[in-house]
Amino acid sequence: DGGITQSPKYLFRKEGQNVTLSCEQNLNHDAMYWYRQDPGQGLRLIYYSQIVNDFQKGDIAEGYSVSREKKESFPLTVTSAQKNPTAFYLCASSGGAGTGELFFGEGSRLTVL
Amino acid sequence: SQQGEEDPQALSIQEGENATMNCSYKTSINNLQWYRQNSGRGLVHLILIRSNEREKHSGRLRVTLDTSKKSSSLLITASRAADTASYFCATVLIQGAQKLVFGQGTRLTINP
Numbered sequence: 149d150g151g152i153t154q155s156p157k158y159l160f161r162k163e164g165q166n167v168t169l170s171c172e173q174n175l176n177h178d179a180m181y182w183y184r185q186d187p188g189q190g191l192r193l194i195y196y197s198q199i200v201n202d203f204q205k206g207d208i209a210e211g212y213s214v215s216r217e218k219k220e221s222f223p224l225t226v227t228s229a230q231k232n233p234t235a236f237y238l239c240a241s242s243g244g245a246g247t248g249e250l251f252f253g254e255g256s257r258l259t260v261l
Numbered sequence: 262s263q264q265g266e267e268d269p270q271a272l273s274i275q276e277g278e279n280a281t282m283n284c285s286y287k288t289s290i291n292n293l294q295w296y297r298q299n300s301g302r303g304l305v306h307l308i309l310i311r312s313n314e315r316e317k318h319s320g321r322l323r324v325t326l327d328t329s330k331k332s333s334s335l336l337i338t339a340s341r342a343a344d345t346a347s348y349f350c351a352t353v354l355i356q357g358a359q360k361l362v363f364g365q366g367t368r369l370t371i372n373p
Contacts, residue, residue, distance in 0.1 A: 152303075181360070190265075190349060190365040191304075206360070238303055249294065250351075250361060252303035 150175045154239050154253035161226075161233070161260050169224045169256045171239035179242040180222035181250065184208060184235045191238060197222055226258060234260045265293075265350045265364030273370040280337040282367040284350030285330075291353040293326055294361065295335050298347045307335075307348075340371045 152173045161167045173180065179198050183191040193206030197216040211230025216222055222241075226233045236257050240250040268283045284293070292311045296304040310317045310326045310333065317324045323336040337344055347368050351361040 191363040193360060196360055249306040249309060254303045
């Protein structure tokens with residue numbers, strides 16, 4: 149079945165460690181996105197990529213990094229520079245130019261110990 | 262601040278009743294979308310309404326858009342316990358990068 153797969157679903161990290169969240173899609177979508185969601189809040193855009201080998205910062209990119217070496221994959225690294233990384237992270241993709249429907253993964257919950 | 266603001270933040274109704282959620286936004290949009298999120302899960306797209314449309318239906322969902330008031334509403338008719346979720350509006354701005362900007366959501370609880 150086509151869809152977006154995020155892994156791991158739960159992740160624990162010690163302060164000062166970098167962690168990488170995986171996002172893979174088999175929908176043949178050009179655009180991919182990373183959002184952060186805090187409890188009881190909406191989604192805030194971290195990074196997005198409209199095409200392979202290109203990505204742009206969203207509204208809260210500080211302390212995060214991404215790569216887009218393959219169309220199917222858009223991993224997010226949460227670096228030690230991110231001061232408050234505990235959150236729910238959602239990856240999404242879109243077949244259009246970013247103006248159409250987003251398809252979301254099931255999310256990754258990161259907890260910093 | 263967020264482009265979209267949902268109202269109310271939380272809504273609790275009895276099964277069978279209709280649920281109405283509102284979304285207001287600040288700047289001109291290309292389209293507006295509604296999404297649903299079950300607790301701890303990803304978001305699921307419900308409906309998209311373009312800036313030149315005023316009303317759209319999908320099953321028990323009815324969405325309206327008033328661009329003069331910069332507002333939209335989502336109506337769920339004959340609610341069911343399974344409709345319990347958070348509902349988010351998201352807008353695509355005309356100016357700037359073509360990306361979705363989400364509101365903070367309405368938490369809907371349907372009581373059996």
